[in-house]
Amino acid sequence: MDRVRDQILRHLLKSCGTLWEVINFQDEDIKETIRVLEEFKEKGFIEPQGDKICLTKKGIAFAKELNIRPEMDFVCKECEGTGLIIGKEFEKALRTFKEIFKGRPKETAEFDQGVVPPENSIRRAEFVYLRGDLENKKILFLGDDDLTSIAMMLTGLPEEIRVIEVDERIVNYINKVAKEYKLNVSAELYNAINPIPDSLKGKFDVFLTDPVETVAGMRLFFSRCIEALKGKGDSGYFGVSHYESSLKKWFNIEKDLLAMNLVITDILRDFNHYLLTGERIITEGFRVVKEAPFPPKAPDYAWYRSTFFRVELIDKPHPLITEKVNWDRELYFDEDTYVALP
Amino acid sequence: MDRVRDQILRHLLKSCGTLWEVINFQDEDIKETIRVLEEFKEKGFIEPQGDKICLTKKGIAFAKELNIRPEMDFVCKECEGTGLIIGKEFEKALRTFKEIFKGRPKETAEFDQGVVPPENSIRRAEFVYLRGDLENKKILFLGDDDLTSIAMMLTGLPEEIRVIEVDERIVNYINKVAKEYKLNVSAELYNAINPIPDSLKGKFDVFLTDPVETVAGMRLFFSRCIEALKGKGDSGYFGVSHYESSLKKWFNIEKDLLAMNLVITDILRDFNHYLLTGERIITEGFRVVKEAPFPPKAPDYAWYRSTFFRVELIDKPHPLITEKVNWDRELYFDEDTYVALP
Structure with a gap:
């Protein structure tokens, strides 16, 4: 092919x-x-x-x-190909969220961070809402550098959101915002190499995470997340890129998901757009720049994409990893990694 | 939940x-x-x-x-939530296809048929095009009661399309249209209980099918289809409903797909809308009508939906069924079936 x-x-x-x-x-x-x-x-x-x-x-x-004709573009401009508009019901949440988003701690390659623009977080909230997974739900975020937890709670619909996150700056910012805006969101420091706290086990209806782009890393993240779910019918959302994960990797990830009793219900191609922009991208030492055929300029738009998955438990959660693991940078890096550091 | x-x-x-x-x-x-x-x-x-x-x-x-608020609607009207508009490049194909579609043999419950409106077939063509699976490709259809093969070939992009189909009326109509419009499409009579003809094995880049809604039936359809593919990187498209397939069934279907070396790359929820309309739906004896809480009127819009899957071979095709099977109505019917007949 x-x-x-x-x-x-x-x-x-x-x-x-x-x-x-x-x-x-x-x-x-x-x-x-x-x-x-x-x-x-x-x-x-x-x-x-x-x-x-x-x-x-x-x-x-x-x-x-080769008989190839110039590319045709069928993508809907109104919704940027997502199928979802920013609804008037969520416009106020978006306005407030944009203010909050401006003050966020800046992303760092140390934790392979990449954030989506505020509109993208609202669209995530809409999709989760349409699936029946937002209103009156208890939601867990494993990692939340783009503050989607805040965007979701600003809609006024979830019952409670908890964030567990490795970056103390984000933990503090979320807790500060939650207090200031009186939102039922709270964050605590957590590294996915450890089991999730007992107090979170079996407590949630829904999880969201943007896992690292390695098969083992995702196995770890999803295992931690489903331990926090109550059971059958509960669901999870996460992004996987095809930029840094070959389809062979996707294949192994999908095998893992099924082995955990998760059925895949939605795969929204390139739904998430990340603000991996600015000179940092050129100077950080990423392979995408070092191996480019001609030296690229810094990207000035949210060019990086991930595909948004929804999964649902068809039975009890069956995590593949429950113990503490001793992993270091291999959590973040494999042979497909082009926009993260070893 | x-x-x-x-x-x-x-x-x-x-x-x-x-x-x-x-x-x-x-x-x-x-x-x-x-x-x-x-x-x-x-x-x-x-x-x-x-x-x-x-x-x-x-x-x-x-x-x-329960603290439930009236439903909010975030679905984009411009593209009906598909993310795809009908592009100007395909407008002529759509016009011609609408004429051809009018004269098609009417669908029958004997083969669990249900057709999508012409716009839906064009959107399928667009999605397949965007994925790089339409232009200059050899495409196999296993079953094609909605004549999507014709819609795709009217875009002028595929190299060749072959249809294998159980309904002789459809076979004849496709061949008649292909001759009249000079399209490189041909159809032949085929029942999926038989192995696919040797002449079709290993010849195609892409398959499309709208399989029956049973796990065994899908295993059979996908097995037949991938025998027709050339190898790694080749892809397939099909619809599965959540109306007549529980997520437990989806889970088993997804296990089968992975066992066949197919990775799931896209799941477009409710992308296909079927014209299951008119008095036939009320009088046919379908469970959806017999068990309804109040007697429904005949539907007057394309209410039935299926989710559009794309899969791709990550290695050689590994069909789970290669022999002839002796199946009858169980091919079409299981405990989730509400709009097909035993």
């Missing part, structure tokens, strides 16, 4: 694009995208123009030979 | 609804929806008004007691 090759060709046939845009319009991982771009460069199919990558005459001829 | 109870209550708090509308705004199966409605009826929470189901004062009080 030459799907990624053809997706890149049709995108560049339509118009030149930055590295970040090229990554957005293909379905494989970054590793494979860069491999294809490298091959195109060697064959003289692409050249840089400013910060954009363009097809050369030779590249255009190659695309024509 | 009382998710379905709460979803029905919030929907009826917003406004009275027909049986078909109530089914649309909940996430469980029809069996469970009807069980809840029956309980509401016994408790005096609901009453019929014309063909609509309404909350009684007692029902409204019960919802308030």
Whole structure:
């Protein structure tokens, strides 16, 4: 299958694009995208123009030979392809949340953090609401650097939200905001290498998490999360990227989910857009920059994507890990990792 | 979890609804929806008004007691929640397809048929295109009563489409249309109880099917389909309803998919809307009508939904069934079946 090759060709046939845009319009991982771009460069199919990558005459001829036409765009502009508008009922929550979001502690590569824009958090709340998992529910967040817990509670619908989080700055900020705005949200310091506190076990209807992008890391995160659920019919939401997780990895993640008695009910491709922007991305030492075919400029839009999964317990939770583990950076890093540090 | 109870209550708090509308705004199966409605009826929470189901004062009080607010609607009207508009590039294909669609053989319960409106077939084509699975691809359809093969080929993008189909009327109609419109589509008579013809094995990049709603039936359909694929990276698309398949069934289907080396890459909830309309639905003897709490009127819109799955081979195809099987109606029917006949 030459799907990624053809997706890149049709995108560049339509118009030149930055590295970040090229990554957005293909379905494989970054590793494979860069491999294809490298091959195109060697064959003289692409050249840089400013910060954009363009097809050369030779590249255009190659695309024509393959009978590829310029990319067509069918994505709905109204909802950015999510199927969800920002409803008037949640507009006030969004306004307040934007203020709160401005003051958040800045993300750090130490914990592989990446935050979604406020609109994205509200859309998550909407999707969770539509599924019947927001109103009057007890919700646990394992990690919440984008403060979606606050966005959700500002809708006034959940009964209670608890956040367990490894970054003390975030814990403190959430607790400060919760007090100031009188929200039933509370956060505590927690590292997923440890079992979850007994006081949280079997207490929640729903979990949300944005796990690290390794199979073992996700196994750990999901195991911790489902120990906090009450039982059958309870649900979980999380993001997995196809940028840093090959489909082979997805396959193993899905096997794990089923082994935990979780059925996959929704997979919303590229639903989450992350603000991995600014000079930090260029200077941090990420492989996506070091291995790029031409030196990229810093991205200025929320180019990084993850796919939003919903899972539901069809029976009792069956965590695959219940003990403390002694993991270090391998929790965050594997061979597909292109936007995190070893 | 009382998710379905709460979803029905919030929907009826917003406004009275027909049986078909109530089914649309909940996430469980029809069996469970009807069980809840029956309980509401016994408790005096609901009453019929014309063909609509309404909350009684007692029902409204019960919802308030549970702290449930009237349902909010966040679904994008522009794209009907699909994230996809009908692109101008496919408008001509849609116009032509609408003409062809009018003359199609009418659906029959004998083969558990149900067709989607033409716009839905075009949206399927768009989603498949975006994934890189339409342009220059060889595509196999196992069953095609809604003629999506024709819609896809009218875009001018696939290399070739083959349809294998149990209903001779559809086979003949597709071949007639293909000849008249000079489309590289051909159909042949085939029953999924038999192995696929040797001439089709290992020849395709993509399959599409709308399988029967039983676990064994889907195992059979997917096994036949992946024998037709070339190998790793090839993909498949199909619809599964949550109306007639409990999540326990989904769980077993997903286990089967992984066992066949298929990773699930997309699950688009309720993407497909079927034209199960008209008096036929009332008189056919379906359980959804026989067991309804109040006698429903015939539905006049495409109320039946299925969720659109995309799967991809992460390695060689591994079909779970390769031999001929001797199955009869159990292929079509199990305990969750509410809109098909034993």
